[in-house]
Amino acid sequence: MASGAIEVHRHDSALGQWQVALRQPHAALRAHVAQLWHGAGQVSYQRDRILPQARSYLLINLGPPQYMFLPGPPEIRVVFDDIWFSGLYEGPIECAAPQGSVLLGVAFSAGGAASLLPWPQAELANRTGPLQDLLGPRARQLRQRLLETPSVAQRLDLVEDWLLAACISGRNVHPLVHWALARLADSAGRVRAEALARDAGCSRKHLTTLLSRSVGLPPKSLARVLRFQHVLGRLGRQAPDWAQLAADGGYYDQSHLIRDFQQFSGLTPAAFLRSAQPDPGSVVVR
Incomplete structure (x- = not known):
């Protein structure tokens, strides 16, 4: 199997101790799957918030x-x-793992799940x-096989094999969906829905229907999530020039950025900077 090498990250701080193994997917999946990971450890905080991204997730609890x-x-x-599936979100998800965690995840690109999975x-x-609501016994069988497999690398292989053999649906996603997703990603969400539809040569309503059906969110919502992620990537731990950051991120003004920040993280930008982050995609809230 021509999969990428595993990249292991270890964390040991006041936030806890854990290890995350990351791997790029098999070549046949790379147009649809952004990353596979396997994480295990114990955190010291009570809860965190998972921040929205333009991705959906297959999540398998093995602990x-x-x-x-x-x-x-x-x-x-x-x-x-x-075993769960998490669609694209327009807000944070609050979680806790008080007894530690062993979690295997598949991150689908924005249109990846629609291409691979018949949902x-x-x-x-x-x-x-729960994924078993959609897949029934096949989901339980996959998790059981993973529980019986001690090696992290072999667990990742099993999930890749399952995606390749059991989940590729052969469904065709409209070419406009792939084009629109690429435009939105390349612009970090700064292209407006009206301009996107105009450049696509269709009505905004038609483009909205296509993306909502195949991705789960309309272009305007996807653009907002991508702009938010772009701003997160620009933040350090010191307060920036918020007005300039808003302008660079494609927001109308600073108050526009703050409103989106509060919706997507549940925090003001200033409160977010004061909060601990276990990783770039989450923030500690308790």
């Missing part, structure tokens, strides 16, 4: 139960102890839940 919290009132704690992405956007 103690973890928890996802649905906002209330009342707040609802959902147990994650098997309606419009129904899965802003949702995270």
